[in-house]
Amino acid sequence: MLPWTAIPVAAALAGRGQTGGKPQSGRRGWSARSFLWAAMGGGFLTLCAVGEKHEYYLLPLLAPASALAAFWLETANPRVSERFWAAAGAIFLLIGAACAALPLANPYPVELEGAEWAGAALALGGAAAIGWRGRGAWAPQAALLAAATVWIGIATAWTMPSLDPVFSPRAMALALERIAREEGLEPIAFHLDEGALSYYLRRPCPSHEDWEAFLAAAERLGAAAAIVPLDRRGEMESLGWRIEPAGEFCQAGAYYLAARIEKRPDAE
Numbered sequence: 001m002l003p004w005t006a007i008p009v010a011a012a013l014a015g016r017g018q019t020g021g022k023p024q025s026g027r028r029g030w031s032a033r034s035f036l037w038a039a040m041g042g043g044f045l046t047l048c049a050v051g052e053k054h055e056y057y058l059l060p061l062l063a064p065a066s067a068l069a070a071f072w073l074e075t076a077n078p079r080v081s082e083r084f085w086a087a088a089g090a091i092f093l094l095i096g097a098a099c100a101a102l103p104l105a106n107p108y109p110v111e112l113e114g115a116e117w118a119g120a121a122l123a124l125g126g127a128a129a130i131g132w133r134g135r136g137a138w139a140p141q142a143a144l145l146a147a148a149t150v151w152i153g154i155a156t157a158w159t160m161p162s163l164d165p166v167f168s169p170r171a172m173a174l175a176l177e178r179i180a181r182e183e184g185l186e187p188i189a190f191h192l193d194e195g196a197l198s199y200y201l202r203r204p205c206p207s208h209e210d211w212e213a214f215l216a217a218a219e220r221l222g223a224a225a226a227i228v229p230l231d232r233r234g235e236m237e238s239l240g241w242r243i244e245p246a247g248e249f250c251q252a253g254a255y256y257l258a259a260r261i262e263k264r265p266d267a268e
Contacts (some may be wrong), residue, residue: 085133085140092126092144095119099151107253114158121150165250169193172227172249173200175258179225179246183260189227190214192251197227215239223262230255240264 099119103112125147129140164170169192177200180187187205189197194207208214211232218224218241228236233243244260 081136082133085129088144089126089129089133089140092122092129092147094126096121096123096126096147096151111162112159113162114154118151118154118159121147121154125150167252169196169251170200172247172251172256172258173197173205175247175249176205176225176227177201179258179260183223183225185223185225185260186221187225188214188218188221190229190232192227192256218261219263223260225258226261227256227258228261230257233257236261240266 096119099122100116102115102119106112125143128143128147132139132143173196176187176189176197179185180201187197187201187203189205189207190211191209192207194205197205197207206217208217214228215236218226227249228243230248236243240263242262242264243257245257246260247258249256249258
């Protein structure tokens with residue numbers, strides 16, 4: 001989100017030293033109040049975007065918004081502009097270094113493929129922005145734009161898909177769907193994202209956060225296609241449940257079973 005969040009900052013910096021809506025250089029510019037509204041609007045859009053995955057719809061705004069930020073900075077005091085690009089380049093350098101180091105600090109059993117290359121792109125862009133900060137706003141802006149474009153291309157096409165085996169419930173949802181379809185059962189789950197499961201199942205799949213509520217719902221169904229924590233299997237069997245596993249899955253370090261479950265008739 002850095003290319004967008006930089007815009008209100010750039011607008012505020014470009015508004016410094018203005019009187020009556022005109023920059024010190026005499027060129028026409030926005031008033032401080034206009035830049036305040038721009039900053040508020042940029043912040044509002046950013047908050048809306050990061051709430052879900054709406055930021056994908058804002059990607060086409062990257063190039064024109066970055067160009068506007070560079071244009072606004074051209075009206076700023078040269079020393080202010082240089083400080084801004086030095087700070088922006090340093091931020092990209094730090095984030096790039098963090099991305100490159102992620103595979104070393106990753107606590108999950110999955111490789112963050114391409115993370116080091118994505119981090120290198122950001123770091124190189126940041127270094128270029130710092131080196132070119134005295135050439136006007138367009139040179140460092142072009143460096144950061146290129147770095148952000150390469151970074152998001154690597155991240156979306158290479159790094160993010162490598163996380164699916166750990167963070168995506170797709171595999172267990174497909175196993176659950178197969179059980180439900182073959183056995184003619186209703187799906188049910190415990191302590192998982194209901195929206196994601198329902199998306200992959202293409203049908204509603206209630207997921208309970210309370211263990212007793214999950215058991216009560218399963219008992220009302222009699223038999224069900226269920227995803228249950230692996231460490232709860234022994235407890236369920238001791239309560240009279242028959243469990244027929246179809247697969248074992250790991251998500252974010254927790255292990256689950258996709259299984260057909262049914263309360264034994266002789267169980268109390």
